[in-house]
Amino acid sequence: MLRFVLVLLIWTWTSSALVRIPLRRMPTIRTQLRTQGQLSEFLKDHRPDMFNRRYAQCYPPGTPSLRLGRSSEKIYNFMDAQFYGDISLGTPEQNFSVVFDTGSSDLWVPSSYCVSQACALHRRFKAFESSTFHHDGRMFGIHYGSGHLLGVMARDTLKVGALTALNQEFGESVYEPGAAFVMAKFDGVLGLGYPSLAEILGNPVFDNMLAQKTVEEPVFSFYLSRKGGDRDPQGELLLGGTDETLYTGSINWLPVTAKGYWQIKMDSVAVQGMSSFCPQGCQAIVDTGTSLIAGPTNDVLSLQQLIGASPTNIGEFLIDCARLSSLPHVTFVLGGKEYTLTAEHYVRKEMFGDRELCFSGFQAVDIVTSDGPLWILGDVFLTEFYSIFDRGQDRVGFALAKHPAAE
Template sequence: MSPPPLLLLLLLLNPAGASLIRIRLRRAHTGQGTWNPLRQWGEPAVTPRLGDPPPGHKPVFVPLSNYMNVSPSSTQTPTTHTWFHRRFNSRASSSFKPNGTKFAIQYGTGHLQGVLSEDKLTLGGVPGVSVTFGEAVWESMLYTAALSDGILGLGFPILAVGGVRPPLDVLVDQGLLDKPVFSFYLNRDPEAADGGELVLGGSDPAHYIPPMTFVPVTVPAYWQIQMERVKVGTGLTLCARRCAAILDTGTSLITGPKEEIRALQKAIGGFPFLAGQYFIPCSLLPELPPVSFLLGEVWFNLTAEEYVIQISRSGVRLCMSGFQALDVPPPAGPLWILGDVFLGTYVAVFDRGDAKGGARVGLARARRSPARAPESGLAQAQSSG
C-alpha cells in the first residue's frame, strides 16, 4: 500500500505540568513513500508489542509515522536492510534486563525473528517504566525501505507475542493512565507543518467536530467493528448485507474484497496498477461521487479530494485511488480495512472499555486546522467512557 509521501517528526514538547502533554509534529516530504507489509490477518497472538510509557493520569501526545514498522537490534548481523536504521544497543543501557525468550512473526508480506527483553523507556520526555519489548534479531529484506525503526502495538492483549503485557495495559496497571483509551488525529494537509497526534488516555476535542459516534467492537483483537453498508454516489451499494471492518492506522489505504473494490473502481474511473492498487485520471476528480460508509447508523462520507491521493513528481501529477483490493481469507476475513485515507478525515477514539461497558471506537470528523493550546498553557482532555 502506498501512503502519502510524508514523514512525521518530533517538533516540540509542552511542559510536563500541562493538563495535556503534547509532542508537536512537523511534516517532512520523503519521496514516493513505501507500503506497509506488516499486515497479518490470521490466527491472533503473533503480533509484536513494544511499549513506551507516558506520565500518570494525563493524556500524552506522541509523533506518528505511517510507514513500515521495523525494530532492529544491535545484536543483528549487519546487513544492507539494517544499515538504514538506528538499532537498540542493550550495552548502552544501565536498566536493561535480558529475557531471552525467542519469538518469530510472519506478517502478510514479511517476517522477522527476535528475542524479548526488558528495559525502561521514555516517551515524550517523561521518565520511563519497565516494559517487555521485542528486539528484532533477523528480518527479511523487505524492510530495507522502511523509514521507521520500531513499532508501538495498540491492539488487544490476545495479539501480544508470548503473552507480553501490551503497553496500554502496562500504563493503566501502573496508574500512569486512568483509562485504556487512545485516539489518533492525522493531518492530511500536505502544506501543513502539523502532522498529527496520538493521544494516550483520552482525546482532544480541538481535533474534531462533534458529535462523536461510538460503535461497539465486535472482535476484541484488532479494532474490528460491524459496517452496515458502503455507497458510491447514488448508483452502487457494497457491503449490502453488513460486513466486518477494521480501523487500522498501520494501513495507508482503504481495502476491501477484490470483487467489491473492482466495482467501486469502475464507478470512479479507476484503472488497475499493481498489488490491487488503482490510478484515476486526475481530470475526473471534479466529477467523482462521494463514497460513504454506514457505521453505527451514521453515514461517514469521503469526497473525491479525501479518497484520492494526489502525487506530483517532476511536474507530473498522478492521482491514486485510496481504495485497494485485498481479499482477507477466513477465518479473519472477508473484511474491509479502514486505514489512513479514512482516518485522515475522521478522528478515531479507541476505547478498550471497562467493567461498565465493552470496547468501542468513536468517530468524528477531523478539523482541518485544529485549535492549539498556548505554548505554556493548559489544554482540556476528553476521556471517552
C-alpha cells in the same frame, strides 16, 4: 489566591493526564520505490509465497510466524505507512521513531546485534548501554504483509512523551531480510491493538500503561492532517483522552465486536448513494498502520470501476486527475451514521518527475475471519475523521476532524 491554587492544580492534573505525541507525515516506501523506478521489481520479490521460499531456511525450524497462512493474518501494510512518532527505551534514553499501529500489538526496534542491511540504516537498541535492561531470552518472529523479522525478547523502561512504562516487554529485531525495511523511514513499530493480537507474549504497551496507572483514562485518540510539510500538527496521538479542539460535532461510538484488532461492525458502503457493498452489514477494523482503505477483492474491484479507476500492471489503480471534481462520493455507514468521502479525500496525489499522478485510495485485501471478510479503515478514512479508541468500554469513536481551510 485559593482560586489560583485550584486552577493551577487542575491544570497540572490535566496536563499530566493527557500526553500528546506529535506525528510526522513522511513519504511512504511505495512512493520512494516508484520514484526510483524499483516498485515493480520490489512487489514481485516480496510476494509472501516467494518471500517465504527465499528466506525460510534463514529461520529456526518451526518458527510460528512462518506457518502457512500466517501472512494473511497480519495485515499491517508498512509499504504505505505515513505517520511516525518518537519513543525512547532504556536508561539513559535511546530514541527511536515508530509507527503507532492500531493494527498490531507488538513493540519492536532494531537491535545493535542485527545483521541485516536494514538495521545498519536505522537507530539500533544497545542493551549493554542501559542500566535498566533485563534480558528475556525468548525468540519471536513477526510476519507482516511484505516483510518478516526475527528477534529476541527484552524488558526495559519505555518513555512515550511524558509517560513512562517500567519493565516494558519488547522485541529486539536481529534479522530483517529483503528490501522492505531498508526503505522504511521508521525504526520500529509500537502496536496499540488488543493483547490477543500480539506475537510477543506479555503486555502490549498501552496495557502496561493501564496496569501501572500512568494514564488517567483507558483511552487514546488520533488526529491525522491532510498535508505534510511544516504544518503543526501533522498528526497527533493523544494518550489518556481526547482533544475537543481537533474535531467538531458529537462522537459516534461503535462497540468493538472482536478484541484483537479494533474491529467494529460496518452497516454498508455506497457509491453516490446507489451501489451498496455489504448491505447486510460486515466487519471492519480501524488501522492507523495502513494508509489506504481495503476490502474484499470482488467488492473493491467493482468500487474501482464505479469511481473510474484503471488498473496498472502492478496492482495499483490510476485515476485521471482532471476528473476529480466529477467523481462520485463514497459513503461508509457506521452505527447508522454516514461518513462520506469525496474524490479529494480518497484519491492520493503523487509527483512522478514533473507529472502529477492520481491513485485510488482503495485496495483489495482478502482477510477471511469467522465473522466474514474484513474491511480496513486506514489513514485515507482516518484523516477525515478523528478516531478515539476506548479500552475501558471496548468501543471506537469517530467525529469530523477539524482541518485548516488551506488544506
